[in-house]
Amino acid sequence: MLNLAIIGGGPAGLAAGLYATRGGLKDVVMFEQGMPGGQITSSSEMENYPGVATVLDGMSFMAPWQEQCFRFGLKHEMAFVQRVSQNSDKTFTIHLDDGKTQIAKAVIVCTGSEPKRAGFKGEDEFFGRGVSTCATCDGFFYKNKEVAVLGGGDTAIEEAQYLANICSKVYLIHRREGFRAAPITLEKARKNEKIEFLLNAVVDEVYGDKSGVNGVIVKFKDGSTRDLKVPGIFTFVGLNVRNSVIKDEAGKFICDVNEAGQIVVNLKMQTSVPGLFAAGDIRIDAPKQVVSAAADGAVAALSVISYIEANH
Known part of the structure; x- marks a missing residue:
């Protein structure tokens, strides 16, 4: 039986594993289907993590986390967790x-979010x-081309x-x-001559052929439209949480x-x-910042140690 199962390998999951194992907890497994690192690994720029003065891309920023967080005995199982259920003895399955199961005394869910x-x-x-x-x-793929x-x-x-x-231009x-x-981020973009702001506007349609996108129809608040002849568009309109692991077989949330x-x-x-973190x-009210996720993971791990000491 595991003492702790951590579901998700982003900053929250890695920090939870570090604090749990360094805090003396044995048999701690982090379930992450791919390589640890989380959503931040796809970021182009990381410049606001305290103590890291060098501006890094997300992949480079997360690289040393793995070595440090596995140093004290955290194990990584490359597996996808479909769901978590609580047993009659208050442990978790x-x-x-792949149809296999593992039993754990406590669980920390760190499955994060994905782009909407x-x-x-x-x-x-x-x-x-x-x-x-x-x-x-x-x-x-869009080097020297226009994108939206x-x-x-x-x-x-x-x-x-x-x-x-x-790219040659960004709409x-x-x-x-x-x-x-943030104002400082916006100010940098406004000063960039390659970036053209199209405000009070939405994307009405993306069109193309078998080869891919050929253009984007932008619709403005006044009803006018503009056809941008671009081969690509990048969307950043928020995040949805990955919460399927806390649903039972009937699709009902267990917490x-x-x-x-x-x-x-x-x-x-x-x-x-009790026992599920x-x-x-x-989680609710998450700032969606790496520093906050790491802090959450540390807090959850310390809470797990106290929970196991009191209940097992």
Whole structure:
């Protein structure tokens, strides 16, 4: 039996593993289907993590985390967790996609979030063929070409600047005149001559052929439209939490969640189910910042140690 199962290998999961094992907990396994690192690995720029003064891409930033977080005995199992269920003795069963199961005394859910779809016509049809949510992954394919970016938050503005270093021009499409992005981030983008702001506008349609995207129809608030002849568009319109692991076979949540499906936790990262904890983007009121996710993971791990000492 595991003492602790950590589901998810981003900053929250890795930090939880580090603090749990360094705190003396044995038999701690982190379930992550791919390489650890989380959503931040697709970021083009990481410059606001305290103590790391060098500006790094997300992949480079997360690289040393793995070595450090596995140093004290954390184990990584490359498996996809379908769901978690609680047993009559208050332990938990971890149901894996290959049909196998593992039992754990406590669980920390750190499954994070994933980019939302924007909902415009052609988005699903051309996703992966000109529609992308990762500038770091796909920006190189548009070297010296024009592209569009949809969104008004920090991620959208930062990725527009990243693309401006590769592409000949970037059209930044935002539905309002005001932005959620940090003022300093927005100021940098406004000073970039390669970025053209299209405000009070939405993407009406993306069109193309078998080869991929050929253009983007932008619709403005006054009803006018503009046809951007671009081969690619990057969308950054928010995130959806990955909460399927806390649903039972009938699709019902096993712990309390809010209307957005985010897990309700207290300051100790405890859910409504004793022994079940949550950390990072999956929880309510998550700032969706790496530093916050790492802190959540540490808090959850320390809470798990106290829980196991008191109950097992």
